[in-house]
Amino acid sequence: MTGTTAFWYASRATGIVALLLLTAVLVLGLLITRRGKLPGLPRFAVTGLHRNLSLLAVAFVAVHVLTAVLDTYVHIPLLSAVVPFASGYERLWLGLGAISLDLMLAMIITSLVRGHLNRVLWRAIHLLAYVSWPVALAHSIGSSKDLQHGPMLDMAIGCMVIVSLAVIWRLASAARQVPRAGRVADVMARHDTATRYTATRYGRTREEARR
Amino acid sequence: MTAVTAEDRTARTDPRTPGLPRLLPRTPEDLRAHLARHGRLPYRGHPGLLIGDVKAAGLTGRGGAAFPTYRKLAVVAQARGRPVAIANGAESEPASHKDALLLRTAPHLVLDGLQLAAEAVGAAEARLYLHRGASHEVLRALAERAAAGTDRLEVTVAEAPPRFLAGQETALVSRIDGGPALPRFGLPRVSERGVGGAPTLVQNVETLAHIALIARYGPRWFRAAGTAAEPGTMLATVYRPDGQCTVFEAAIGTPLRDMLPDLAGTQALLAGGFHGTWLAAPRAAQLTLDNETLRRHGASLGAGVLAALPPDRCGLGEAARVARYLAAESAGQCGPCFNGLPRIAAAMAELAGPKPRSRTRQDAERWAALVTGRGACHHPDGTVQFVRSALTVFAPELDAHQRGRCSASNRRPFLPLPDGMPATEEDWV
Known part of the structure; x- marks a missing residue:
């Protein structure tokens, strides 16, 4: 690894960790119903874990984006991190990344000031998670050749399976809710x-x- | 069960402060006696005019939050739409009896205050929110006023279910709108969009009674009692260590010892009721009846409940009973509240029993931190405040329990709690 490839490797690594973290955040978010429970954790602690992991994921996404911009092998303008389809390189896939990041920022910011917000508005914005995560996954698979085969692809498929199971659990638990x-x-x-x-x-x- | 009968709830005032009592007459007053003592209703003739006087008086809400009353009035007066003014007489804290006593002995003072506050905000409607089976004195007072034509706005009565959270502002609005008395998230505020979407003024009945007096006698008179930061008098429900319950009207800033002479000899003082704070008795005996002082010790006046726990009872047992009651009174809407509070209550029950596991205390503390600030209303925060202060103040007792001993010789419950818990939707209506 040379100085020129360090940013590239850092960007790839933080991107993959961010994807795993975001998957965990989404699954925890799905578990936050009145019945959600993880072994060894009180029901109401799931909320705290969800919140802390989401902040950690944002930190990883930030490093992922900055290192990609700083990497000089391909030119990615900083603006394209938040403005969709502003990058010449991998216009579509990086554009999806920008969309996902924008939605994430909206969710994080509204959650940080939740006490000052209308509850319905906060919830509506938070539902964007169901758009943000699939878009982030598409960005990951589309923009990264090695995520398209082998163990990395298995990992991406694993994330999809876990999220699907959590969605099914959520819908089923909504059906058997206690009055x-x-x-x-x-x-x-x-x-x-x-x-x-x-x-x-x-x-x-x-x-x-x-x- | 400690006997707290209606006869015990007698009104007392501190004879050393001149001009007291302001609110509580010796015997219930009808309209004629009320007008003979205080004169006619001083309507200002135009919305907004009274607000300056209330501001100059420095009156704060007496329902528990101690929010500056003039600010609430000003917000509602400036909000878009014709406001609704509501007198909140649903005193939902089982240990508090001051509003019930006020509504029984001086209903006209409260109803004057409602009319004047309604005028001040330009309200189109006035409501009186009361528990089922509230004193007939206030209903008779309403009839008297209708016959005499004293009121400019007709007052309709709305009923509150016997739930701990029924008097919470957003729960009140939901109930008056015809729904269950359930709290909702704080925004938009009731003062901007409350009953029927109209800006809504919700004031505790004692606050309204003070407004009626400020309108008549002025801010300077009002400030003659109390401290500079918290002027005026307040009603306090005081439980003496012998179990007797008395409602006092006292100037804010009165030493707690004046109301509880044997306070130093008790075990601990519960200040502010079931969402309040336990204070060790030697420390409490040095304090005065005002938020400025109490907040320095992590406590506040709340709705003015003071209970001195006698030395022969188990503080942990009392705290566990109250924690269980508060958990059962969760509205069941926010996960952290209705999953967390029963868990905390179960931990408290274990700590109140013989030989609790050593990790249970840490668990209770940890769970308490996790539910704080996670509810639509203040219920989880208030409950945690109560539980945490109990764990601090009764720490020596907790050590004794872990060794398998309890210092209490009297097993009878001390703090008053209603029986039963809500089970169906009907219980919230």
């Missing part, structure tokens, strides 16, 4: 069972607890 008024009672009953189980280990015998 609002019963939700708290539902959750409390679950925790009461857990508390009773704890009580059997600390103090009472199992027989007493069963009665």
